[in-house]
Amino acid sequence: MGVARGAENRQVTIDRLTRAARVALGSGRPLDDRLIADICEQNGVHPTAFRRFFATDDDLLDAVNEQLVLDCVSRLRSAVDAFEATDATAAGASEVAAPDPLGVAARMLADSWPLDRGGLIIRSQRRLRALTSPDGGGDAAAAAERSFVERLVPVFEDLMRKLGRRFTWPPVLAVRVILDTYERSFESWLLMGHREEDFDGSPYAARTLPVLLRGTSEPAEPGPDAS
Incomplete structure (x- = not known):
């Protein structure tokens, strides 16, 4: 006890x-x-x-980074669980053209704040220490990056299922590309002086991310019970 x-x-x-x-x-x-x-x-x-x-200091930084990853995964999981692709179509039923479900999904992902300014700074610090110090824990930093992607793969696969799609790329590769481009674009957005809370309206969220979601996947084949 x-x-x-x-x-x-x-x-x-x-x-x-x-x-x-x-x-x-x-x-x-x-x-x-x-x-x-x-x-x-x-x-x-x-x-x-x-x-x-x-x-060591790196142990502390790794613990902080792990906390960031857990929070990110939790936020994205909650957002994907609440997302319904049918809502995107229904929302545009009275408009000339219904919104693209992939575009709605991309905005949902950005709205879930997978990364904020503080998280970006911390992740950048961890990479810098790993790159500039002989004992900066490069292996640990690389392992943490792989773990981040792997933990998000089931989340993105569930999102694809809700969109009636499936990955055509290896899921780990697709999610890595999405995360890497998201992080780099978010960084550029901040460097240009924009507010982090407005990133869901950025060109990346509006145009690039929907293209990535579409380009790494295809419509799923109807199940055996489909009419």
Whole structure:
């Protein structure tokens, strides 16, 4: 009982430190001794004890990145679960032309905020450390990127099913291309001075993403019960 409670308390502390670091790093602060001291003070953890939770700075950054991934997957899963392709057609029934369901799906994906400014900054920091430091955890960073894609494949496959489509590309490759282009386009959108909350109206969300969804998939064949 005591061991289980201790493990639970340890995880609670790790989660609190990770979230505090995420806020600080997402604001653009560098991962240094001052940042670690600040998050320790906020959470009542002695800096020496901090290293029992995160042996290295990269361990902390990896934990923050993992939290970002889990939140992203959760948001996209909720958005896809709530999405109905039939709603897109019904919404345009009184118009001259019904909206393209793939276009509606693309906007839904952008509306779900798979990435925000803070998340982009943190992911960029992790890549920079991996690229510039001999012990920057390049293998861990690459593994985290693969894991991110793999966890999103079932989400995108469910979206395709709702659209009456299926991937013609290997799903992992299709999702990787979508995520990579999304992230690069979102970064460019911010660099041009646009607001992150307006990205669902960007050229990428309006034109490029629907093309990617269509180009990596095809209409699914009717099932045996279809009339």
